[in-house]
Amino acid sequence: MKNNGKISMTQFNIILIVAIPSTSLLFVLSDVYENAKQDMWISLSLVAVYCISFSIILTKLAKMYEKKNLIQISESVLGLILGKFIGFIFLGFFIHINAVLIREFSDFLNGSLYYETPTWFFSLFILIPCIYILYTGIESIARIGQFVIGVFCISLLFILFFSFFDTDMSKLTPILANSPMSIFEGSLRLIVWVGEFIIILMFACFIEKKEKLTRSVIFSIIIMALLIIPISMCLVAVFGSTTEFLTYPFLSLTQYVSIGRNIRIDTFILIMWVSALFFKFSIFFYCSVQSAASLYKVKMKNFIIPIGIFTLVLSETIWDSGIILKEKILTQYSIVYTIIQIGLPIMLFIVAKLKKRFFKKNKERK
């Protein structure tokens, strides 16, 4: 295949489907349960609605500036100085989210399976292949996505199938027993997940034919919802009221499943988690390198290793432990991230719209 710096619409869909829900699948579901209880799946469908409405705004913005990425869009919307300033905020955000991802990845492996292996070891060894991929370019990332989604979905279906025998659907009742407010609060726990759709703006400029961009993004969100809602129902149907206390509910689900007497399927969650997080991390890594490159107007290759090492150091130094990280994700970070991920793009969109209308009027007058 020839490398022409373009990705197809299917590859773009796959990037969204694998990169966005994979972390919340493992981490955040028990927090949603804390608020919404057995109506967790309603909360998640609400989240899907948020995602659709937010991504419609993003795709409209992407269509307005077809060949530009997020940083270039903000420069051309807000002017050079303010645009650069916003661009730096986005760069900082991407690097920070990279550090969070890498730490979550190694904390999970360290905290649940390999107690003695230090976290930097995992971080380093996920970083090295990521750096290699970034050197090879956007097409290879997209093609890895095509491979990873297969692994991801097969292991997911495998786990769901075998846990199905332990489900007790009566644990999903009574529906809507708690106040609607609690369902809404539960859905707010996943607001970071909604904001991650900002990567649409970083990748939309690489798509070959983007006439049906909005439609395909909505399609991929529906696929995501169809993946995550059955999982949440399965979790509640197996664990019931204990879901709240589990750090990694999905890991506990795979550990609970047993086929015969001694056959365990823990391996599948490792395959799933490592491949999906590797992909997610390379996506966000790519975003941060690309935004740095377009801020300084230099080639991407210059930034790959420096930003990689910087993220590694950040991920090891900012948080003392995984508990602090999780607590901060749920409190401080979710507010800051929401402002950056959701607030800023919406602001850009409004300014861009106003600008367009204003210029049109000016032209008509002339």
Added chain:
Amino acid sequence: MHTIKIKLCISILLIIPICLCGCWNKTDLSEKSIISGVGIDRNEDEIHLTLQTVISEEITAGEEGIKSGSETKIKDTIFTSGKNIFDAARNFSLVSGRKGMWSHCEVIILGSDCAKQGIDQVLDYLSRDHEIRFRMWVLVSKTSAEEILKSKVPFESNTAFGISDLLESYKNTSYVYAVDLLHLGQHVIDLNGTALIPAITIDNINKSLKLDGTAVIKDFKLIDWIDKIQTRGYLWINGKVKSGIVNVEMDGVKHGIEIIQSKTKIDVNFENNIPIINITVNVDSSLGDIENFTSYISLDYIESLEKYSSEVIKKEIESTIKKSKNIDTDFIGFSSIIYKKDPKRWKQIEEDWKSIFPELKVNINVNTNIYKTGLKS
């Protein structure tokens, strides 16, 4: 271009060995000891653990030869103690020289002393540790847990696996409420510290172990025992009866009726904000044993037998409810049944539940259907 490829090959070859030697956590089988069952006893402030290990014949055969392998007595139960369970579990290596591997642990036995002092500490450790799985049977022993793990089970050399077999075959009698760690946890959370755990004792006749009734836990503490009939009453209410024999006495003749299938339906009605519970049990069964060889079975006979059998099942359920009211513990979980059926009404009566429960009206309706009479008419 060629040199780059060679460099790449060399670097890949250098990286692969790093992955091959494993992580920090690599252990050989000889450094680990696979634990199959755990007994927990408790003194004033000391925990005594009895850990049963799996001694695989492959390991011993290699070291001592196959001939002597079966005859040399290798100790497979090890006792340790500590301030808490984790401490005691680690002290295992002081005695054995190996680290315990808990991920294949199948049963956990709580000594009655430990259960009387509270099961919540035990539950916390078991659900927190990363090696322990939720699919692990929990039992309460009527004696100390140590004695249980020391004794033998007929067809299994490893006592813990044997106990796990005993629980897995509960379907044949339905006299046992088998509960694993996950469901025990759910039960405790849903009912605020009330739970049922199967009880195990030493059977003196067979000189082995025997499941005998169920322990009732209230506020995380063992308060009472219920017998096997009352256990089956509980299973009837929950619709978990799979098979078993109902003993019916009609006109002075004893009958054994085998349960083939059962279905339970529970409805909740409210009368002046006081809940009334209607339990309907439908049982399909087959006639297996009459204490009269020359009997002839007519349709009328079966019909009246069905009535008697329903009456017996009803009595089983009633005895459970009566016991539950006597010890003032809602171990059957009527509160969560009412919550599931009508969450809004439940919120209104939740505060008065303690006064409502002793006078809770439960209507029981059992329909037995005997549709097989075996090979003899």
